[in-house]
Amino acid sequence: MPKIPFSKVSCSGSELKYIKEVLKSGWLTTAGKTQEFEKLFAQKIGVKYACAVNSCTAALHLGLEALNVKVGDKVFVPAMTFTASAEVIRYLHADPVILDVDYDTRILTPEILEKAIIKHPDVKVLIIVHFGGHPADMLGDNGILKVCKKNGIRIVEDAAHAFPTRIGNQMIGSVGDVTCFSFYANKTITTGEGGMLTTNNEDIYKRVKVMRLHGINRDIWDRFTSDKPSWEYDVVAPGYKYNMPDLNAAIGLAQLEDSDKFHMGRLRAVNFYRSGLQGIDGIDLPVCTIPLEDHAWHLFPIVLTPEANIERNTFIERMAQIGIGTSVHYKPLYLMSYYKERYDLKAIDFPNSERIWKGTVSLPLFPFMDTDDLSFICSSIKTILKEAKLNVTSV
Known part of the structure; x- marks a missing residue:
C-alpha cells in the first residue's frame, strides 16, 4: 500500500555544499550567506530590498512595527489564514478586524474590503493573504492597492504561500508596502525555519534591519568585517531577535537555485489533479483566475460539498487508511477560542469562510510527485465518494 505524504521536502541541489562552506567558515550566524540570499531573492522578486528573518511571523511583526502600528490601532485580516497573520497584530497590542473571504479563491476581495471600510473607517492597516499561492486582486482601477490608497490604509502582504507568484508583470513581493514570505519546511522553498521581508521603501527596510536584531544600529557581520572596533555599536530601539543564521541561508540559496524546477514540478501535479478530478460531483476544485503558471501552487485545496455525502473528517480518515496524507487550511x-471570545465572533458573520471550512481538504502537493501516486490519489478520491453515495442510497 503506497504511503504518500502531504508534503515532502526536496533537497537534492547544493544544500550540503553550501552548509559545509558555512561550517568551514567558522561563522554560523547571520553573515555573508544571509546577505547573498537576500540579494538574490530581491533580484528574483524584482524588489529593491530584502531582509532575511527567522520566520514569516517575524517578518509580519516587523512589517507592522515599521508601519507604526500602535496600541489600540485596528488591522484588517482575513478569517481564512494561519494564526500568525492575526497574532502579530496582538504583539503590538492592536486589534484584528477579521473579515470574510471569497469562496472560490479564499482571498479577501476589493468588494469585501470596501464594505468593511465603511463599517470600520478607523482601520489603519490591511494584512492581505495570498492564499495557497494565488494572488489577491491587487492591481487595476478597482484593485486592493487603489482601495487602500483612497482610504489611507497601509498594506502588509502575507505571502507565506506565494513564492513564486506573479500578478500582471510583477512578482508578489514587489507590489505593496511590505511583503512577508515563509521558508518553513513545507513551503515552496525552505530554509528549515525562516522568512523574508521585501519592500521598495528604504525607510521601512532600514527600520526592519535594525529591529530584527535587538535594535542595534550595526549588523553583526558588518561589525566583524569592518576596520572599526567590532564591539562598538549603539542600541537605537528595543528590537527583537529575528535574524536568520547563515546555516539556514545556505539551504535557502540552494533552494532558490532550484525554485523554477520546484515550481514546474508542482504545476505538473496541479494539472494532473485538475484533469483527474474535474467534474466530480461533490468536489469544488480551487479556482484560478490567473494563468496557471503565475500561481505558486503551495496548496491544492478542494472543498467537499453536501453532494459528496461524506463529512470532511471522515474523508480525511479514509484517505489516511489507504496511505494518503492530507491537511486542512x-x-x-x-x-479559535482566543479570537472568538475576545472579539465576540460568530460564524454566521463569515458565510463563505464557514462554507469553506466545513468541507476543505488540502491534497498532497510537492515537487516531483510520482504519476502513479497522483493517479492513486485521484482514483482513491473517486472510490471514497462512490462508496459514500452507495452508503446513502442503501440507507
Missing part, C-alpha cells in the same frame, strides 16, 4: 480565526 484552515480552521478559520473566528472559531
Whole structure:
C-alpha cells in the first residue's frame, strides 16, 4: 500500500555544499550567506530590498512595527489564514478586524474590503493573504492597492504561500508596502525555519534591519568585517531577535537555485489533479483566475460539498487508511477560542469562510510527485465518494 505524504521536502541541489562552506567558515550566524540570499531573492522578486528573518511571523511583526502600528490601532485580516497573520497584530497590542473571504479563491476581495471600510473607517492597516499561492486582486482601477490608497490604509502582504507568484508583470513581493514570505519546511522553498521581508521603501527596510536584531544600529557581520572596533555599536530601539543564521541561508540559496524546477514540478501535479478530478460531483476544485503558471501552487485545496455525502473528517480518515496524507487550511480565526471570545465572533458573520471550512481538504502537493501516486490519489478520491453515495442510497 503506497504511503504518500502531504508534503515532502526536496533537497537534492547544493544544500550540503553550501552548509559545509558555512561550517568551514567558522561563522554560523547571520553573515555573508544571509546577505547573498537576500540579494538574490530581491533580484528574483524584482524588489529593491530584502531582509532575511527567522520566520514569516517575524517578518509580519516587523512589517507592522515599521508601519507604526500602535496600541489600540485596528488591522484588517482575513478569517481564512494561519494564526500568525492575526497574532502579530496582538504583539503590538492592536486589534484584528477579521473579515470574510471569497469562496472560490479564499482571498479577501476589493468588494469585501470596501464594505468593511465603511463599517470600520478607523482601520489603519490591511494584512492581505495570498492564499495557497494565488494572488489577491491587487492591481487595476478597482484593485486592493487603489482601495487602500483612497482610504489611507497601509498594506502588509502575507505571502507565506506565494513564492513564486506573479500578478500582471510583477512578482508578489514587489507590489505593496511590505511583503512577508515563509521558508518553513513545507513551503515552496525552505530554509528549515525562516522568512523574508521585501519592500521598495528604504525607510521601512532600514527600520526592519535594525529591529530584527535587538535594535542595534550595526549588523553583526558588518561589525566583524569592518576596520572599526567590532564591539562598538549603539542600541537605537528595543528590537527583537529575528535574524536568520547563515546555516539556514545556505539551504535557502540552494533552494532558490532550484525554485523554477520546484515550481514546474508542482504545476505538473496541479494539472494532473485538475484533469483527474474535474467534474466530480461533490468536489469544488480551487479556482484560478490567473494563468496557471503565475500561481505558486503551495496548496491544492478542494472543498467537499453536501453532494459528496461524506463529512470532511471522515474523508480525511479514509484517505489516511489507504496511505494518503492530507491537511486542512484552515480552521478559520473566528472559531479559535482566543479570537472568538475576545472579539465576540460568530460564524454566521463569515458565510463563505464557514462554507469553506466545513468541507476543505488540502491534497498532497510537492515537487516531483510520482504519476502513479497522483493517479492513486485521484482514483482513491473517486472510490471514497462512490462508496459514500452507495452508503446513502442503501440507507
